[in-house]
Amino acid sequence: MAQMNLLQAINNALITAMEEDERVMVFGEDVGHFGGVFRATSNLQQKFGKGRCFNTPLTEQGIIGFANGLASQGSVPVAEIQFGDYIFPAFDQIVNETAKWRYRSGGQFSCGTLTIRTPYGGGIAGGHYHSQSPEAFFAHIPGMKVVIPRNPYQAKGLLLAAVRDDNPVLFMEPKRLYRAAVGEVPENDYTLPLGKADKVKDGSDITLLAWGAQVEIVEKAAAMAEEDGISCEIIDLQSILPWDAESVCESVYKTGRLLINHEAPLTGGFASEIAATIQQECFLYLEAPIARVCGLDTPYPLAHEKEYMPDHLKTYEAIKRTMDY
Known part of the structure; x- marks a missing residue:
């Protein structure tokens, strides 16, 4: 066991997933050498190289469209949308492609290996473009899962389960807890069940x-x-x-x-x-x-x-x- 805050638990989960499966790759705006705006992806590029952790252009629709293509061809993408408020440009890709690709192809193709990470919520004086809680929009979409952790232990176990789940998962991280929530987290690999209270x-x-x-x-x-x-x-x-x-x-x-x-x-x-x-x-x-x-x-x-x-x-x-x- 180790003391971790929520950010460290997420980073640890990504390292665990990337070590266990070489198909896992992490990308988004500033996630590479910079480690993302909250540093959730710190050191991933140094550890796994630019081929598995890299920056994207500032286009959320492009990020998820690219992720859908990767997932449908056998990769395990973990795409980061820098703030939940900015997920809306990607709404069409998530609703009409990510969630429906398996259904519309009759099971021939699937985006089931895609995980979308995004920080959401207020409490950090972020104003109206960095504080929204858009989870209900996505709860209306059959074909995907929406998961929200409350502490570091959950964050690691649920994120690892999300990456390995056979359905696309939107993983929403309460950003006001990133450094405020601290707890004991197993250093070994473990998962928690999705869809269970x-x-x-x-x-x-x-x-x-x-x-x-x-x-x-x-x-x-x-x-x-x-x-x-x-x-x-x-x-x-x-x-x-x-x-x-x-x-x-x-x-x-x-x-x-x-x-x-x-x-x-x-x-x-x-x-x-x-x-x-x-x-x-x-x-x-x-x-x-x-x-x-x-x-x-x-x-x-x-x-x-x-x-x-x-x-x-x-x-x-x-x-x-x-x-x-």
């Missing part, structure tokens, strides 16, 4: 559901609620496509209440899909309406970032309202 804490009164950096937020809110005698069960979804509805239902059967927290805006956020499914499957078990604590329906506001964020205080107040319903 992680129960962070047992509880009996209310289920709190989050992913990425927001798991820490609901943990803080749960600690406040515990002082009021409220027992909170905390679940980290980890993957939002596919998402582990079975584990969430099992928890709600027990607690009778559900609160979903995500940083993306409320309207059309992935909490809506979860709430609809749980209402359908657990209606007779619910003791209160499903609560959503989310970002505001506004472009990400630099001057009002603290007001925008669905923080632990907003979450605590929503826990109290749900319990008092």
Whole structure:
């Protein structure tokens, strides 16, 4: 075991994958000698050469188009989009090529070996072009997976699983945790299952559901609620496509209440899909309406970032309202 932050765990996972499989290659804007804007790919070019870790032109559509071609011809590309906000120029390639290539070719070709890494989310005073949380856009696309880690241990295990999965995976990294999240990470090779939620804490009164950096937020809110005698069960979804509805239902059967927290805006956020499914499957078990604590329906506001964020205080107040319903 070694102490690593989230960035170091991602870097370690990439080294592990590249050592294990010579088909793995890493590319994106400034990922080579510079190591990327956050240094997640530091030393990869020095270790594996310019043929397996290299810079691309500043064109996200080109990066993913190139990655689709590599994946369909047997390579294992790990493409980096420098910020989640800039993934939208590549939206057409991801939606209409990456996710559909296996289906449209009748299984003759596949982009299943492609992993797309991108940092997302706010909390770093990045403003409205470097702080968005676009995961719900991609949860609407059959044919790929969307994975979000919350700590270094998860980051390495989930990223290695993503690289080796037989489906294209969008791996979204909460950038405000890059250097803030530190923990014990096995130095050996290991994977964690994709599409499976992680129960962070047992509880009996209310289920709190989050992913990425927001798991820490609901943990803080749960600690406040515990002082009021409220027992909170905390679940980290980890993957939002596919998402582990079975584990969430099992928890709600027990607690009778559900609160979903995500940083993306409320309207059309992935909490809506979860709430609809749980209402359908657990209606007779619910003791209160499903609560959503989310970002505001506004472009990400630099001057009002603290007001925008669905923080632990907003979450605590929503826990109290749900319990008092």
